[in-house]
Every structure is written in C-alpha cells, then in structure tokens.
Amino acid sequence: GDSTGITRQGLEAHYLAGGRVPLVVQALIAAHKAGIRELDFKRAAAIDLAGRDVREAVQTSVYPKVIDCPGKNSGRESLDAVAKNGIQLKVKARVTVRTNLYQLIGGATEETIIARVGEGIVSAIGSAEKHSDVLENPDVISKTVLARRLDANTAFEIVSIDIADIDVGANIGARLQADQAEADTRVARANAEGRRAMAVAKEQEMIAAIEESRAALVESEAEVPKAVADSLASGQLGITDYYKLRNLQADTDMRRSIATGPIPAVAGGQ
Template structure:
C-alpha cells in the first residue's frame, strides 16, 4: 500500500513537472517567437526563467534571443547581462543596429569598437552605424584606425563618413593624410574632402580689381594678376587663408612698381615683376604652397608726375595771387593812414594858426595868406631840408614820432 502510494505520488510529481516544463517551453517559444528552439538545437538554450524575468521587467525576450543567436553565429562572447541591456533598450531598431555594428566591427577586427564601448556610445546618442562603417572603410584601405578621433569628431557634430572619404581620397592620390589631420581640418571649419582636392589641383584666383601703383618716373601702372593656390594639408590648421595671400600679392606689386626707376621696366618685362612677387614670400605662414603667379594685364595709366607739376604750378599761381591781394590791401591801408595823417596835420595847422592870430602874433593878412597855403608849405620846406640831409620824404615820415614802425600804425 505504501509502495503503491509512493509510486503514484512520484508519477504525479513527474507529470506536474512535465506540465510545468512544457508550459515553460511554450512560454519560451511564445516570448522569443520561436527563436528559442534554434538556441536549443545549438545546445545553448536560453533559460526560460531568464526570458520570463526579461519580460517581467519590460524588456523584449525575442530581441534577447535574436541577439544571442547573432552573437553565436559571429562567435562573439556576449554576456547575458549585456544581452539583457540590449533587450531593455527603448528602440528595437536601435538594438538591432547596435548588434549589427558589434558583428561588423568584430569581423573587421576593430579592437577599439568593443561591445561595451559601442553600447555606451549608442546610449550617448551617437550613430554607431556611421562610426563603424567609417572605421571599417579606413581599416580596409590599409590605414590605421583612430577610433577616438572619429568619436570626438562625431561628438562635436561632425560626420565620420566625411573623414573616411577624405582619407580614402587622399590615399588614392598618394597624399599623406591621417584620421587625426582630417578631423583637425574638419574641426577648423573646412571641408576635408575639398581640401584634399585643392591639394591635388591648384585653384586659380584673380585679383578683384587692378592694382594701381606709380613708378619713380611718375607714370602709373594698372596691373591685373592671377594666383594659383595649392593647399598644404600640413598647414591648413593654424595657417592664414587665401585672402592673406592675395593681399600680400597686391602689396608686393605696389612695392615693386614704386621702387622701379621707369615704368617701362615692368611694362616690357612682366616676368621680372613675377620674380619680385615670388621673392616677397607671399605664402609665408599661410595654408598654401608658394603660389604660381601670372600677370594678366599691365596698362600704363595717368602721368602723375605731370599732374603733380601742374598742381604745383597752380598752387604757386594761387600763392602769387594771394600775395598780390595782400599787397593791395596793405597799399590801401597805407593810403588811408596817409589821408588821416594829412587831416590831422591840417587840423593841427589850423588850430596853431588861429592861436597865433588870437595872441596877436600875426596880422589878419598874414593869417589869410598862411591859411590859403595850408600845411603844404611847411612840408615843402621840411622836404627841402631832408633832401639836403639825404633823406626822402617817406624816410622822414617813417622816422617821425607819429609812425610806429613795423606794423605801419599811427601813434
């Protein structure tokens, strides 16, 4: 009786366990959408309890199984904890993309792109797909992969694909350009691909306006020049741009023409002007190699020497006119002073004559005679005396007590 009871209990327990196991298998198949059977056939089945916990925590058990299958196929030893983190990601497409990036970086043997590193980058908002694709392209070209510079460039808003394009383009044209230099060029605000093409083929720039300069003989020259700029990739970062080169070319043209004795020196031999410009070091501390310079046109302009002489003659004429006007004004002032002086002399003479008549020193007839003659008779007598002494009437006047001297004023 006891043995029969134990057998029945054992069968019941075994049946219950089988039912539970079957339910777990059905649940695992349901949660993984049939992918659990593939892991079972590979003898690496996923624990149904783990799948249930993933589902209970809000994860995707089917994603867990899918990623584990992909890792098993690629031979990547991913831990269950890492797979659970991927299954708990908000975006299933993002988790699938991350798994694809992990598989591709593993096949390409990019040691820096570890699963944990890619997971952290994906969690930080970076596009690991573009990052891994760029690293794989650089790796396949035979160049060393500097993943840290690509990551830093993408964190600053750059595109790692552009860096890969620049590096591969430079390698195809035998130009030395690494990832570090390409990212530095991009971070400086320049297109690295365009920089590579400009390093291969120079870009021609013409001066916007003719450069006007005057030779020592006074003849003006109007010169139009072109400059072929070839980029130096080693000096793109920290070097001056093309505006500096063009400004230096203009300055060199002005300096060369201004130092020429005759304007025909460069008008007849433009090559001499090109040599002078090249010797001025217009590409110093810039991002370009020494440029090729060509003179497009040289035209003689205005004869500034003749214009300067004509202007000087006009200035001399204006100065002579101003001096003449000043002299006329001085003569008029002198005339006014002499008139005032005569009136003062007349008044003094009349008052003196009246005083002598009142005092009875002269008679009425003498008064009338002297009043009719006026002070001229006295001046005539004085003039005769001064002429005898060798002085002129003007000298006598200027030496008189009423003339002040330098400014011609009356005391």
C-alpha cells in the first residue's frame, strides 16, 4: 500500500465487484500528480462503482470544463425570458464547473446544473424592469445567478457563469395585449349577437300580440251586423240611425286602408 490506499487485496476486490481497475489506477495517479490529496483508493473505487468516470472527474477537478446552457441535446437554441416591459430576450450562457469529488457519489449531474442555471437566468431577466438594462449590463444576470449557489448538492462547483450571447426576441407584451383585444372583440360580438337575437324575439312576440288583438277585433266586428239586425227588429234602432252607422263604418274602413296601404306613386310633373 501507499498514501493512496492501493493494496493488492483492494484491487482484486474492486475487480471482482465489476469495477474498472485500470481507470481507477489512472485516476489516482492523475490526482497524485495534481496534488489532490482527498482522493484515495477507497473513494475512487466507490465513484467508479457508482457508474461515474473517475478519471474524467479528476481531470475536471484539475481543469474546469465548460457546459453550454441550454444543453446541446435539449433541442433549444436559447433560454427565452421576458423582462417586465414585455420584451423577450434570447440568451445563451456558458457555465464553467469543477468536479466536487466529495459530492460525486449521489450528487446531481450536469443536467441539474444546466436546469438550475437556466431557471436562474430566466428568473433574473424576468425581474429586470427593462430589457435594455440586461443588454447594457449582462454581468448583473451572471452575478445574480452565481450568488444563488445553484451547485448545492451537485457533483460540481460552479466557477463562473458567462452570458455568451443575447438577442432581442418578440414583443410578448404587445402580442398579449393584441390577443386580449381580439378576445374582447369576440366577446363584444357575441354579446351584440345575443342582444340582436333577444330584440328579434321581442319583435316576434309583439307581432304575435298584434295579430292576436286583430283577431279579437275581427271577431268583435263580426258581432256588429247581428247586433244591428236585432236592434232594427226590436225597434231600438231607426233606419236613419242605421245609415249613419254605415257611413261611419265606411269612413273608418277608408282611414284604415289609407293608414296600412302602400304610398301611391306620384306621377312626374303632375
């Protein structure tokens, strides 16, 4: 054995457990050369059995690696966020990380770092009053996100967060206002159509009431001749009174026909 804790029995046991012995030995040699004292054989073997690449972990601990945010396999070109003035910003960031050997077993992976940083950037931009504030000073976003200690309980330590690119996107605020205006217009049209339908229904009710009244009038008028005949027969109505009644009826019919009939066309020049 030596300071790294490597023993023949340990190597045999690790091999029998399905471990990658050459990888572990190479990692320990690299760690020893880099002066990383916290990595001994026991920890390196445990990292290897946990399915992590212990050699790469040591290399990343010595030489920090850069992670793109959003991730290359995410299918997204940028992180899209909207400032308080409604303007969208499309952001690309680069996160420099160093492996935390103490957290490598059970610690969250690169995907967690990418997700947390992405969420932090979107939140920070969303808190900005104007998109121009972010464009003028993107470092504020980086510092805000970095201060949130997003590497907690992950296999990495975040060294830096750099905004690689910012593009101005759509005016989301204006689009939402336009959508709201269109929705309001549709509601107004629906309400107007409802009122029109109610007016038509009311008109039909009134027409029906008029027809009903007219039918009652016709029915009453039909009783008049019989009443006149009875009055003449009983001597209650004289012949002179009868003719006056007929003249009055004729005048009434004429006025009614004038009121309800079409307006006669006036001959030109006469």
